[in-house]
Amino acid sequence: MLHAAIYRAEPGSVIVVESGDLDYALAGGNVCAVAQRRGVAAFVADGLIRDLGEVRELGFPVVARGVIPIPGAKQRLGSHGAPVRCGGVLVAPDDIVVADEEGVVVVPAAERAGTLAAARAKLAKEAAETLDDWEAAHRARIDQSLAELGFTG
Numbered sequence: 001m002l003h004a005a006i007y008r009a010e011p012g013s014v015i016v017v018e019s020g021d022l023d024y025a026l027a028g029g030n031v032c033a034v035a036q037r038r039g040v041a042a043f044v045a046d047g048l049i050r051d052l053g054e055v056r057e058l059g060f061p062v063v064a065r066g067v068i069p070i071p072g073a074k075q076r077l078g079s080h081g082a083p084v085r086c087g088g089v090l091v092a093p094d095d096i097v098v099a100d101e102e103g104v105v106v107v108p109a110a111e112r113a114g115t116l117a118a119a120r121a122k123l124a125k126e127a128a129e130t131l132d133d134w135e136a137a138h139r140a141r142i143d144q145s146l147a148e149l150g151f152t153g
Contacts, residue, residue, distance in 0.1 A: 001078035002026050002043070008080065011039025014097045018084035019047025022065065024072035029054030036060045044099055046086040063099040 002017045009015055015035070019026055027035075027043060029051035035043065042061035048068040049055065055062055083092040089106050091097065096107040096115070107115045 001080050002045070003031060005080055006031065006035040006038055006040055009035075009038070009040050012041050013039075014042045014044060014099075015040055016084055016086050016091045016097060017043065017045045017047060018086055019045060019065075021072075022048060023068075024048070024070050025050035025068050026064070026072060027062075028071060029058070032060045032062060033058055042097075042099065044086060044091075044097055044104055046084075061099065063104055 002015060005015045005017075017026055026045050026047045027049050032043070032049075032051075032055045036058055043049075043064070045062065045064040047064060048066050049062055049064045050067060050069050050071060052067045081093055083090055085091075086106075087104060089104075091106050092109065094109040096109070096112050098105045098107070
């Protein structure tokens with residue numbers, strides 16, 4: 001269904017896949033290249049991929065559980081456009097998916113405006129804070145935590 005999804009996805013879409021099979025790759029270099037050419041923004045896969053070097057060379061963003069050199073057989077029918085469980089999180093169509101090398105965050109579609117406002121406020125606060133300010137606040141939090149735990153050294 002991942003392969004079918006690349007031909008049905010709107011440009012800018014992130015395709016999120018629930019595999020359930022860790023014996024075969026969901027996609028490889030050619031599939032990622034075609035998805036990228038069709039305007040897919042990224043894959044987030046609760047499964048494995050292959051051709052990691054090719055995928056990296058393309059610059060196509062893929063977040064997956066791991067890598068395996070064995071291609072999938074494409075012999076099972078799954079669902080398309082339905083909620084999936086990826087990494088233990090339920091992801092529905094139109095949810096916002098943000099991923100990088102440190103992890104994946106899913107924001108339910110109904111919460112996107114509030115989450116965006118909170119993220120912008122946090123970024124503005126961080127941009128206005130100097131490292132000296134951050135260090136002073138950090139040290140105060142650490143000292144308070146240690147005192148609450150009875151540390152006297």
